[in-house]
Each structure stands twice: as structure tokens, then as C-alpha cells.
Amino acid sequence: MQWYLVAGLLTLLTSSQGILTTLSQNNRGYNYDYATVPFLAEVFKLVVSSFLLWGENWGSQPPKMTTDWKSVRLFPIPSIIYLIHNNVQFATLTYVDTSTYQIMGNLKIVTTGILFRIFLKRKLSNLQWLAIMLLAVGTTTSQVKGCGESSCDTLFSAPIQGYMLGILSACLSALAGVYTEFLMKKNNDSLYWQNVQLYTFGAIFNMMRLLLDDIHSGFEKGPWWQRLLNGYTITTWMVVLNLGTTGLLVSWLMKYADNIVKVYATSMAMLLTMVLSVFLFDFKPTLQLLLGIIICGMSLHMYFAPVNMLVELPLTSKTVPGTLNEVAVEKLEGS
Template sequence: MEYRRIKDQDKDEDSIHDDVESLRGKPHSGSPKSIVALGGNSGDRTKWKRKSIVTLALTVLTSSQAILIVWSKRAGKYEYSVTTANFLVEALKCALSLAALARIWRNEGVTEDNRLSTTWDEVSVYPIPAVLYLIKNLLQYYIFAYVDAPGYQILKNLNIISTGVLYRIILKRKLSEIQWAAFVLLCAGCTTAQLNPSSDRVLQTSFEGWMMAIIMALLSGFAGVYTEAIIKKRPSRNINVQNFWLYVFGMAFNAIAILVQDFDAVLNKGFFHGYSSITVLMILNHALSGIAVSMVMKYADNIVKVYSTSVAMLLTAVVSVFLFGFHLSLAFFLGSTVVSVSVYLHSIGKLQR
């Protein structure tokens, strides 16, 4: 019932948008309607600019995310606690959201849409994506025992499949035939990029790596679709308020993870044991990436998010050549090309729906 109400609300918004478009098509020079149309065009340009900025920011941040995780290792191991790092990421995102809200309160005052006080019904939906992101983020560290940074970015594109399927199941949004064909190309591209003809092993990534990648894709897809649904349920609600409550639950679940997994290590060695400047940069990158993701979900959708991730895949591979001596094989080049084409077809298919 919850998602049906969200779907109905989306239909109402689409009908309003169609009405505005029909008004723009009628020449009423100098009339109030033409003024509204001009204002609407200005608003569309503002939204397009904002969407472009957050998408570009997400692409750049995502491209360096895997590199920083690999770089934070010492002798192939994490000397710091990954649970404390995740907790600090959530805490930093929460602090940044509060800082943005403080600025809004100072300039615009406290309103119904930007105040933190709310009802339990609104807040109660945030623990679900918070715990999903917790598990996904922990897996994100351990998967690098089986894949390198460019390979990780290739495998991350599997979340396009989970996102598309969950869009259809949960939000009841139909996908075009072009988009489903793009999914098939995506699988082919991911497999091609992982081919290793110089070894007795066909795929560079082991079975454990593939399983972790698939689980991460399912968790990321479900958490992303669910988060987009609850964020867009109330479009006028300030995104920083929604982020704040999501990150509060994220901090709570990560605190539990510290107690369960690393309590003795934190107690004996300290909360910041093993941290380096690279670790700090990684935490900052993850925090800014998380905020950029929520912005993309608010002003665009999950498909735009995974599109930026695929572009980031290419940037990661290029940078890894200089930092880690990564070899751009023909299989990786062809696989990356197929993945990029599949993402392009996916976006074209969405526009033609």
C-alpha cells in the first residue's frame, strides 16, 4: 500500500507536468500563462544545472572511491577498523547535513519542510535502507581481497540489473525493451572485462568475489530504490532533513557493528588505530559520495546514479594504470566499451518510454 501511494503521487506529478507542457505549447504572448511558461523554463534550466552538477560530482567521487580503499591498505591488509571508518562516514554525513540545514535556517528561517521535528511514521522508514547500506559498505571493503580497483568498478555495474528489476517489482515502473536488452549487454560486458586468457582461470575474479559482487548489487539496488521512494514521497521536504534521519540510523547500526565485530580491538588499540591520511581522505570521499547519491535520487533517479558509476569505471581504470600499474588488456577495453554502450542504451530506452 505504501508504494501504491507513492506511485499514485508520481502519476499526479506527471499529469501536472503534462498540463504545464501543454500550456507552453500555446502562444499567449504577454499573458500570465506565458509568464508562467517563461518561469517554468527558467526552473527547468535550474533543475537541469543542479542535476548535472550532482551527477558530475558523484562520477568524480565514485571513480576515486575504489582507489582510496585499495590505497588505504598496508601490506595487503586494513590496519584500521572498517567498522569505525563506516561510523565516521555516517557521522560526517550527518554533520554536513546539519551544517547545510543551519545555513538554510539562518537565511530562510525554520519552515514545515526544513524542520527536524517530525512524526514517527516519517522516520520509521529509514532504518531499512540504513541497515542495507551498512552490510553493503562492509562488503565493499572485503571484496578487494578478490578483485582489483578497475575490476570492482566493472562488477559494480551489476547493480543496474538489480535496480531495473526492483524498479519493476517495487515501484511498478515499466522498462522498455531497449532497457532490458541493455541489461543483457551489461552482463556480457562485465564477463568480457573479467576474461583472463593468459591464465588457466577463465575469469580474473574468483567465485567468492562474484558472490560478494552479486550480493552487493542486490543490496545496493534494493536500498537505492527504497531510498528513492521515501525521499520522493514528500518532494517538498528538504533533502538535508531526510539525509539527517537516514544518517542517524546509519550511525546507530554502525555503532552496533563496532560492538559486535571490533569491540576488543577498539578497546585495546583505540578508535583511530591504524588511521592514515589516506584513510581520512577515503572517509571524506565516502561521506561526500553518500550525500551526492541522495541528491541524485532526489533530483533525478537511480538510473542516473548507476550511469555515473559506469563512467567512473573508465576513470578508475585510467588512474589505476599510473597508481597501481594496472594493465589495460584488450578484454577489459572491450568489456568496458560494451558496458558503456549498455548504459547508453538504457538511458535512451528510458527517454523513449
């Protein structure tokens, strides 16, 4: 399978994720416990990957699996990073409002590029760096608050701690992605075996999170396993399946493509969600959304187009200086 097909599919599914999540709410918010969704998605990914791994066993050559503890012990690390990230995110939101947090979230595009360069030793041209920064600028542009929006903050009005935590959050998010890419590429183990390890720990950590939430709330709503599927509708299940599928696609990209491809897919998905919201939820299309789409489109072209295509001057037959200009002048004078 071609990486750009997977990236395209990831864009569509990530975009539907936002739409489905909105559709799964009623006007009073969620009818179900949203924290159960990522847990069930991990379980879904684990089941699918186990099944595919089992299928590989019946193929012409059995899947390559490193079961050495030295290798397995690396697989909970992404979950640990996400756990820390969640807590930093929570701390950040005590200093800045959600829209500022959302704007700062675009920083992770740039931090992913930086960590990709540092940890994975991947070289990027000056132009590719420009493209990555442009992608971050483009997604930020699309989120600029328009006129008529209720709250109106001055630039950099939050306390400095908020911005520092926002940067830390962007670094952790990038680190999780880059580390996962390292894990998937460090040997040629079967993708499904790597997934099984990743999602087993993912499911465990999500379970722990649900339990901790219960402990914090003093089990007032009962233990999580008793209310796991409470309020689930068909849309909620679609949210779960969608989240699980996007996770599987991201794993595939981490092994056969890279973090930058993932970052492009998710950024484009964000813009697509905003465009779809215009049609589905009567959002007002804004100039900044249009500009953001143009900027990100240019960034995509700059990053992925062949270098020759970008820098070569078009070949034309030798021009006869003056002649055609004179024609233009004659026309002008005649008008």
C-alpha cells in the first residue's frame, strides 16, 4: 500500500472523528463517560492486531517477533509519555484558556520536526523546514479568532507559566510520536506484533487512568467497569471504531512512512473538519480559514513535491527581446 493513500485515509478518518464526537453529544454534553472511549479504542486495536498477527502465522513465512524483555520493556514508554502529557495539558489549562491552548497546540508541528531531526537523525532541507513552519503557521491562521467572537484576549496576556507549559506539552506530544516511530522502525519485527505490545500497554494505562479517575471522585458513579457502556449509542461506537482505526493507520505510517507525514495528515484533517463544520453545523466560513487552507496547501506542495519541480525554471523557446513587448505596447496604445 502507498503511504499517501494511508495518509489520505487517516486525514478523512481523523476529520470524521471530530464530526462524530460532536454528533455523539446531545445538547447537555456527553451521555456517556468520554474517558471510556480511548480505552475501548485500545482494546479494539489490540483485538484487530492480535487477529492479524495470528493470520500472519498461517502465511508462507511466520512473522518476525522479538520477545526479549529488553525490547518489550520499551513499548510502555509511549503510554507513559502520553500520561505525563495529559497531566501537563491539565496544568497548562489552569493558566491559559482553551482557545489559547488550541493555538499553542500547533507548536507540536514544529517540535515534531525538531525531535525528528534530533532523535531520528533525519535530515531535512531548508525548504522542508520552511514547509513545516508554514504548516504550523497555516493551522494557527485558520484558528485566529474572528470578529464577533465573544471572548477577546490580547496576545500573550496569559501568565508566562502557561506558555512554558504549552511548549512542554508540544514537546511531549512530539516526543511520543518520534519515540513510537523509533520503536516501529528499530527492527523489522512484524507490525502486528509491535502493535500488540503497544496496545497491550495502551489498554493497561487507560484502564489505570479510569481507575484513578474513580478514586479521585470517590467511586461516586461506581467503578468504571460497571458503567463502561452506559449511554453508548451507535454514534458512540462509531467514535470508538474510528479512533481505533486511526490509531492503526498511525502505527502503519510510523513504520512505513514517518512522523512528518502523520503531522500533515492530522493538520489537513483539522482544516477539513472546519470546512465540514461550515456545512454540517452552520459554522460561518472565515477569511482566516480560507487563508489557513491556502497556506497549508502550499506547505504540503513544498514539502512533498520533487525538488526539481520546485526550483527549475520553465523551459521556453528563446524569446526575441522587445518584439512581444512591442505588441503589448501597441495594444495598450490602441485601447
